[in-house]
Every structure is written in C-alpha cells, then in structure tokens.
Amino acid sequence: MQIVRCVSCEGYGWFEEDGQTGDCDWCGGVGYVYRDERSVDHKIPAADYGAVADTLEKLEIQRLRDMGYTGQAKKPWDQAIRRKS
C-alpha cells in the first residue's frame, strides 16, 4: 500500500479553526495516510507507526523541501563532520 500526504490537512496532521487547534480526523494527526489500489485513503493504524516511520520521515523531508524549507534536510553537524575528513 502506498503512503501519501493527507489531502485534508496537507501533511500538517492538525487543523486550526476559529483559533482552536485539533488533530486531523482524516489521518489521525499523522499527516499521512495509506492509499490503496483503488485510490481510497485509509488512516494509518497506530500499530503500523513503527513499520512506516522511515517512510514517513522521508515524506516529511520532501514536504519541507516542497515548502522551500531546507533547514531540516541540510544538517549542520553532517557538514561539520565532512569538513574534518
């Protein structure tokens, strides 16, 4: 099953409405959902979080890049290590 960005909250996992914030009902606050072969989205069950953690992290990095935010993807400590060697 494919994992896609939640269409309801755009990957944020939460909503801000009338000055109040709450978890997105569509994805359960994860920001991502399963998409089956019929293009139907399903909430990722909490029991699956461990198994999909790596995938979610990659999607999150991609999402931040899409928004033009590169601070997370480019880790300063990695750069420092590379400079030493």
Ligand SMILES: [Zn+2]
């Ligand atoms: Zn959502």
